[in-house]
Amino acid sequence: MFVGVLFVYFLFFDLVQAGGSLVFDFDLSGGMGLPMSVMVYVDWASVMFSLSVLFISSSIFWYCCFYMAGEVNPERFCWLVVLFVVFMNLFIFMPSVLGMMLGWDGLGVVSFALVAYYKNRESLGAGNITVLTGRVGDACLVVLIACTVSNMSWHWFDMQYQLGIWCMMLVIVASITKSAQVPFSAWLPAAMAAPTPVSALVHSSTLVTAGVYVLFRYYPCFEGVMLVLLSFIATATMLMSGLVATLEIDLKKVVAFSTLSQLGLMVLAISASQQNAGMFHLLTHAFYKSLMFLCVGAVIYKGAGLQDARLFSGLWFKMPAVSAWLVVTCMCLSGLPFTSGFYSKHSVVEGCLFGEISQMGAWCLYLSIFLTAVYSWRLVNLMTCFHGYGVLEKYDSGKYEYWSMLLPLFCLGLVCLFVGYVLLGCFSFLNAYSFSPICVQISLLLINFIGVYVGLNKTRWEQRVKPSFSMEKSRGVVRKSLCKLVKGSWFLPQMTGNVMASVGLSLAVRMYLLIEKGWLEGWFWVRWRNWVVSLGKFLFAASHHPKVASLYFLSAGMVVVAIAVIFK
Incomplete structure (x- = not known):
């Protein structure tokens, strides 16, 4: 993977930094009556996205030497991750509908195998929800290919001014299923049943960002009511995930809902005509979110698989390096000054405020920024303060295991600290909103620091009770109902995830019984066999x-x- 990083960097980086792009078109029509070609498109977005995927995957391979050492078949896991990275790069560099379909299907199949890796009931259920939700997006792409066959081209730049409103709707539905936007948000928290290295790769920089990448490529096709619909979906996703994360106590699910919140911010940037700022935030977010997953995975590994954040305490003295990098990721996530998240998030927020966004959308954006700071520093306080129920012993293991865990954290940590500043220096068009009014910048910083203060103090009353405390036991019918609504993700798992899995599987069973084992086979085979x-x-x-x-x-x-x- 690291060789791939060097190859892509030395081959294309100078070209895209100078503002250039390359298009390779391979004709595959041959003697067919329908013209068919595969396009490879190289620009700044595809090159930087591929570099981030390759670098993160190489760090995760290194991390797997520590995390997956006790598995029975680690080779199978490594080959699945390699296949996932290959399909992701095909998806990145071939933005035509046919090329995307190849990478899209590969991502769906391999992600099912990775999510269901542990082969228990929970993992299998999460894998079914993931793959069946992805099938909705796959069906939309197949219908889009059939609807645009008269255009004689499936390249994204040929389709910019040829898509009707229904074709644009197909692209949007396909994108929001992959990026887990409302109402298809149930599969991302469920997919946390996968191993933590899978979550660090699949659910930070690859699978969930595929939908945002499609929206980035096909943004010129959207106009009018489609952009309004996208902004509504993104705002609902940000608010839902931010509210759930402030009450969640499962470590991996807190990180999953924070990913949902940031994906909503990227989609909101694209809907506000700030697609470059959205792509900038996608790149920086991939690094610090994968680092956050690795830090959480190390804590879960040393805590014997426990994921309740209230059962950890004193992490500063037991795992100081992991604690330090966890604080760095929370600083980036909340957008504190001079971190990578500060540059990318402020570009998105300021671009949205001065772009095509309503006043209500601006208030929801400010609320989402506040909630991001609250749940980030709440997580830090839960894991580092001393008034919790500690289950971790002081970290003491072999030298090989120690460095297999720490070196990937240091590599990703150094990159996530400086990648925002480096990207701003390399690509001048990302500096479009660096000179916004001082009142806007001060208001954003003030909201961030208030959120940090609230997040650090929110856990005082949570830590004074037993770990069996449940928000549903609160006094008052209204408070109990609101907590149930928020912690239940607005009942989206029941409305989308469970329905998608149960309806899809029940229809499959009925078709099997009707066609394979039912009257149709008997009638046809008995009567027409001879x-x-x-x-x-x-x-x-x-x-x-x-x-x-x-x-x-x-x-x-x-x-x-x-x-x-x-x-x-």
Whole structure:
């Protein structure tokens, strides 16, 4: 993977930094009547996205030497991750609909195998929800290919001014299923049943960002009501995930809902005509979110698989390096000054405020920024303060295991600290909103620091009670109902995830019983078996006797002509 990083960097980085792009078009039509070609498109977005995927995947491979050391078949896991990275790069560099379909299907199949890696009931259920939700997006892409076949081209720049409103709707539905936007948000928290290295790769920089990348490429196709719909979906996703994360106590689910919140911010930037700022935030977010997953995974590993944040305490003295990088990721996530998240998030927020966004959307954006700071520093306080129920012992293991865990954290940590500043220096068009009014910048910083203060103090009353405390036991019907609504993700798992899995699987069982084991097979096979077998024997004999074959086709042609004359 690291060799791939060097290859892509030295081959294309100078070109894209100078503002250039390359298009390779390979003709595959041959003797077919329909023209078909595969396009490879190289620009700043594809090159930087591929570099981030390759660098993160190489760090995760290194981390797997520590985390997956006790697995029975680590080679199978590594090959699945390699296949996932290959399909992701195909998806990045081939933005035509046919090319995206190849990478899209590969991502869906391999992600199912990775999410269901542990082969228990929970993992299998999460894998089913993930793959069935992805099938909705796959079906939309197949319908889009059929609807645009008359254009004689499936390249994204040829389709900019040829898509109707229904075709644009297909692109949007396909994108929001992959990026887990409302109402298809149930699969991302469920997919946390996968191993933590899978979550660090699949759910930070690859699978969930594929939908945002599609929206980035096909942004010129959207206009009018489609952009309004996208902004509404993104705002609902940000608010839902931010509210749930402030009450969640599962470590991996807090990180999952924070990913949902940031994906909503990227989609909101694209809907506000700030697609470059959204792509900038996608790149920086991939690094610090994968680092956050690795830090959380190290804590879960040393805590014997426990994921309740209230059961950890004193992490500063037991795992100081992991704690330090966890604080760095929370600083980036909340957008504190001079971190990578500060540059990218402020570009998105200031671009949205001065772009095509309503006043209500601006208030929701400010609320989402506040909630991001609250749940980030709440997580830090839960894991580092001393008034919790600690289960971690002081970190003491072999030297090989120690460095297999720490070196990937240091590599990703150094990159996530400086990648925002480096990208701003390399690509000047990302500096479009660096000179916004001072009142806007001060208001954003003030909201961030208030959120940090609230997040650090929110856990005082949570830590004073037993770990069996549940928000549903609160006094008052209204408070109990609101907590149930928020912690239940607005009942989206019941409305989308469970329905998608149960309806899809029940329909599959019914079709199996009806066609494979039901009356249709018996009726067809019993009644028409002899006729089918006789027809097969006749065709086989006719293929060896040209005269018999010519007589057969002549009689068939006469029957067709007679039918055409009768019904003319």
